[in-house]
Amino acid sequence: DIYPRTGGYQSNMAGPVPVASSLSDIYTIDALGTQAKRWNSLLTRFQTIYGQPAEFVARSPGRVNIIGEHIDYSLYPVLPMAITADSLLAVSTNVASSNAKEGHYKIKIANVQDAKFPTHEFDIPYDAVDIDATVHEWTNYFKSGLRGALELLRKKHGADFKPKSMQILMDGTVPAGGGLSSSAAFVSSSALAVMVANGEKTVDKTELTELAIVSERAVGVNSGGMDQSASVFSERGSALFVSFTPSLKARAVSFPKTNPELTFLIAQSFVTADKFVTGPIHYNLRVVECSLAAAYLNAVLNPPGTPLPSDASPLSVSLHGFHETFFALQEHSAGATSSKSTESQLEELVALTEKTLDKKDGYTREEIAAVLNISVDELDKQFTSRFPVRAEKFKLRQRALHVFSEALRVLKFMSLLEQQPANTDDTSEYNAQLGGLLNQTQDSCRDVYECSCNEIDELCASARRAGSYGSRLTGAGWGGCSVHLVPADKVKAVKEAWEREYYSKLDLTDEQKEAAVVVSKPGSGSAVYLVE
Numbered sequence: 257d258i259y260p261r262t263g264g265y266q267s268n269m270a271g272p273v274p275v276a277s278s279l280s281d282i283y284t285i286d287a288l289g290t291q292a293k294r295w296n297s298l299l300t301r302f303q304t305i306y307g308q309p310a311e312f313v314a315r316s317p318g319r320v321n322i323i324g325e326h327i328d329y330s331l332y333p334v335l336p337m338a339i340t341a342d343s344l345l346a347v348s349t350n351v352a353s354s355n356a357k358e359g360h361y362k363i364k365i366a367n368v369q370d371a372k373f374p375t376h377e378f379d380i381p382y383d384a385v386d387i388d389a390t391v392h393e394w395t396n397y398f399k400s401g402l403r404g405a406l407e408l409l410r411k412k413h414g415a416d417f418k419p420k421s422m423q424i425l426m427d428g429t430v431p432a433g434g435g436l437s438s439s440a441a442f443v444s445s446s447a448l449a450v451m452v453a454n455g456e457k458t459v460d461k462t463e464l465t466e467l468a469i470v471s472e473r474a475v476g477v478n479s480g481g482m483d484q485s486a487s488v489f490s491e492r493g494s495a496l497f498v499s500f501t502p503s504l505k506a507r508a509v510s511f512p513k514t515n516p517e518l519t520f521l522i523a524q525s526f527v528t529a530d531k532f533v534t535g536p537i538h539y540n541l542r543v544v545e546c547s548l549a550a551a552y553l554n555a556v557l558n559p560p561g562t563p564l565p566s567d568a569s570p571l572s573v574s575l576h577g578f579h580e581t582f583f584a585l586q587e588h589s590a591g592a593t594s595s596k597s598t599e600s601q602l603e604e605l606v607a608l609t610e611k612t613l614d615k616k617d618g619y620t621r622e623e624i625a626a627v628l629n630i631s632v633d634e635l636d637k638q639f640t641s642r643f644p645v646r647a648e649k650f651k652l653r654q655r656a657l658h659v660f661s662e663a664l665r666v667l668k669f670m671s672l673l674e675q676q677p678a679n680t681d682d683t684s685e686y687n688a689q690l691g692g693l694l695n696q697t698q699d700s701c702r703d704v705y706e707c708s709c710n711e712i713d714e715l716c717a718s719a720r721r722a723g724s725y726g727s728r729l730t731g732a733g734w735g736g737c738s739v740h741l742v743p744a745d746k747v748k749a750v751k752e753a754w755e756r757e758y759y760s761k762l763d764l765t766d767e768q769k770e771a772a773v774v775v776s777k778p779g780s781g782s783a784v785y786l787v788e
């Protein structure tokens with residue numbers, strides 16, 4: 257365990273997904289009015305469409321990542337928080353079985369935005385859920401949650417487990433392709449709905465998260481586990497420290513009282529980054545580059561043939577796995593137990609990367625294969641076959657430098673949160689330290705990891721000029737959303753600056769303008785609501 261310093265980290269928030277008895281168990285007071293209306297209309301529509309009431313609603317929220325960007329798939333801890341926007345699935349299992357073909361069950365799924373997301377009806381064979389990831393189809397996310405949940409149910413109840421038919425109405429308020437993780441909200445609420453529909457009285461949060469992480473990869477993105485963890489585990493009022501090794505753990509982290517009081521502003525860039533289209537040159541390529549960097553550093557810096565732990569990272573070789581192995585071997589040969597803090601280890605890794613991976617313009621497949629002592633075919637088989645990528649050169653140096661330095665910033669951010677500000681009357685210096693780390697993250701994302709875009713850079717610069725302590729992209733990047741740490745008394749000024757310098761120059765609908773900026777408080781995670 258490389259994070260002994262964060263004392264409460266071991267006490268994770270495992271346990272069952274809560275069953276809510278009223279909406280006030282789920283939402284903050286200021287959101288209740290709007291949400292009550294939305295839930296009522298969801299349940300009324302359900303009755304209209306299916307001619308019977310829904311039995312329950314499964315709910316999972318979107319998230320914003322505060323710090324720790326593009327390091328979850330390298331298995332370093334991250335600090336996201338859930339937002340109010342969420343995915344709701346109203347469900348009934350009261351479907352006549354004669355409705356489905358022999359050996360099949362029926363899934364009817366509709367969306368409250370039916371013009372955009374048309375209704376579908378599927379007869380699904382008992383033993384397999386087919387998902388065509390090459391077709392971009394909204395119900396794929398439900399199917400991937402279904403598939404994952406059924407795998408778990410079969411493990412529990414035997415291979416001949418017969419899934420129930422379901423009628424579903426979905427209402428999602430997390431904007432798609434906007435970096436707030438609509439996909440994880442949809443997949444985890446789907447998996448949760450399937451578990452409950454099939455009679456599970458309690459659904460374990462860790463099991464649900466783990467299956468949602470694996471399920472989402474079925475839709476074609478080689479993602480880490482931050483979004484699903486944030487969606488399932490979050491608690492109202494707290495951010496969530498999520499760590500992935502030795503096993504998935506989540507811990508609620510509260511923000512100290514500050515003066516001026518801090519708020520998080522989330523601002524849309526309205527640049528849609530579609531991972532399904534750009535995966536081979538953006539997201540999935542970064543995952544591959546990080547794994548290749550781990551393998552390369554291992555080959556050069558560890559004794560020949562050192563195996564890296566076969567961990568749960570998407571490509572099974574992670575920078576974190578290299579990190580642990582490297583220092584374990586060092587200690588072993590020195591005959592000592594750990595003396596270096598994780599912070600100093602990460603600093604050392606930054607320096608080692610600069611020396612070892614000195615080619616700034618990237619590495620070809622041939623160059624990497626030679627160092628790993630494998631053929632180019634074998635390299636492709638191990639690293640680029642499951643999720644296709646398009647690249648002549650792999651920027652191992654830059655990717656490893658970002659990951660190690662970002663992992664370090666997460667730890668620094670955490671220790672600031674744990675320290676509490678010294679001068680409680682005026683915490684502006686403390687606020688600026690927190691914000692400074694976010695700004696460094698943005699610089700690294702822009703210049704080193706190359707996952708920002710001009711529009712996000714502009715939003716950040718404009719916010720900082722108007723009083724934001726720290727501004728950066730959140731989520732995968734290349735568009736989507738940005739997050740800003742803004743003192744309460746500057747929120748107005750920041751919003752005005754964006755309107756003047758950014759949004760007024762775009763051609764936005766009223767609806768888009770309305771959704772462009774959200775002041776977000778940390779929201780609660782997955783829940784089940786039993787109707788009646």
Ligand code: NG1
Pocket residue numbers: 321324325326327328329434435436437438439440472477478479480481482483730731732733736
């Ligand atoms: P978003 O922005 O939700 O697509 C993605 C990954 C995360 C994480 C971040 C970058 C998915 C589902 N999620 O988030 O796991 O790697 O990028 O930090 O792809």
Ligand code: MG
Pocket residue numbers: 437438439440
């Ligand atoms: Mg997503």
